Amino acid sequence: MQVHIDVAGVPSELEMRISLACRLLAAYQVQVDMQAWNGRLCDVVIVDMQSEPGRVAYEVASRRSLPILRFGIEEPAQATPGMFQLDRHAPVAAVVRALREMLLPSAATEEEAVSGFLGVCLRETGCTSDLQVNHGQVSVMLRPAAGRIHARSVSDLLAVEAWLLNPGWFSTLASEPNWEDAGWHVSRSLDGFLLIACRRFHGRLPILEHRAFKLDRWPDLGSMPEDMDSLRLAALLHRSAWTVRDLAQHADIDIAWVNAFCWATLACGALSVVEPVVLAASPRQTHAQAPGMLQRIARHFGMRFGHGPFRV
CATH class of the missing domain: 3.40.50.2300 (Response regulator)
Structure with a gap:
């Protein structure tokens, strides 16, 4: 093109x-x-x-x-x-x-269609630079490589969570701040923050369809040690690739919650799409596929494949 x-x-x-x-x-x-x-x-x-x-x-x-x-x-x-x-x-x-x-x-994809702070995180997955993300008077520091989100106050973090899907967020490359003097005293795990925020809006997140996902790394679940559903989902996705629907059915967890978990781990860079692998069909040697000569010999001696006391 x-x-x-x-x-x-x-x-x-x-x-x-x-x-x-x-x-x-x-x-x-x-x-x-x-x-x-x-x-x-x-x-x-x-x-x-x-x-x-x-x-x-x-x-x-x-x-x-x-x-x-x-x-x-x-x-x-x-x-x-x-x-x-x-x-x-x-x-x-x-x-x-x-x-x-x-x-x-x-x-x-569904990820590219999502706006708001979640959209910023999805677009900046893998970024090694610190980013300042702003919406009006609210400003936070996003550090994808370190897995942290910093704010000047708890109320700013609560605003980010409440405006997770609101348009109007924009990001800029941040100059290296002096973390002791710059006022970014409130810090959270980016993984845990996004998991909580995505669960809050689980009903508004589009279902991630037609693709399989797998965890590249174990997400930071330290802020939610009693969340057994997230631990189960992380264990399953860490071992093998799943579609959202198959994972929800296998784990017997509401698909909206499974979907929210996948959105959060995608946005923090822990989850990735797995390309489908097409395995070549291996020929199976079944009795019905036995060469015609063997079948004729078996019939000559009154034997049938896989039946009776005599088997070929």
């Missing part, structure tokens, strides 16, 4: 990340022709709203109803069809995900 992506008013460092993201789209059979925008029709226009050329290109592309990826927006804007936005410091992986969703919308 050949696509044309044009950029306007983008600084050189950001353009390098966009260029790398375009090359990585080759993994999805997407070949990108990227160049500076000259007003032509293209598949995606990428603009930096903090530059005059970027703002002009945005206005023109909007009037032509072209898909636009915007950088440099200070506050989260209302979602608009065909319009995506990222922070200027967004990592390359986030740019790849945004472009893939714009160019290949049918390939989006």
Whole structure:
């Protein structure tokens, strides 16, 4: 699939990340022709709203109803069809995900359709940098590599839990804070926090369908030592891959709770999708498949396969 992506008013460092993201789209059979925008029709226009050329290109592309990826927006804007936005410091992986969703919308999974703080965690799975995640006046520090979430107050953490699925969250790369002086004194296990939050909204999470999942690591369940259901689910998923429906039926646990457990462990990076393995059918030597010569010999001597005192 050949696509044309044009950029306007983008600084050189950001353009390098966009260029790398375009090359990585080759993994999805997407070949990108990227160049500076000259007003032509293209598949995606990428603009930096903090530059005059970027703002002009945005206005023109909007009037032509072209898909636009915007950088440099200070506050989260209302979602608009065909319009995506990222922070200027967004990592390359986030740019790849945004472009893939714009160019290949049918390939989006349930995870990519989820918004809110949970969506941020899902998109940043595997990120090795600390992230500052904001929604209005609420700000938390997300540390995926360390498996921790930090806040300045307990009320901020409660707000994150209550707004788990609310749109309007956006993340930026965080400068290395002085953890003693920066005020991030409230800290929780990211695994435990997401498990509790996802259970709170278990009825609103879409069922993860048609795929099998397996734990790559044991989740941190230290904050819920008496939660036997989570321990059972973790043990089963750690041993082998399961679909959500099969796991719920096997464990005899409500599917909404099993689904919430899988959402939480996906978002914290402990759970992954397992590609289906198709095993070649091994030929079974059954009596019905015995060569015709043996069958004729057996009948000649009055014997039958698998019956009576004489067996062949």
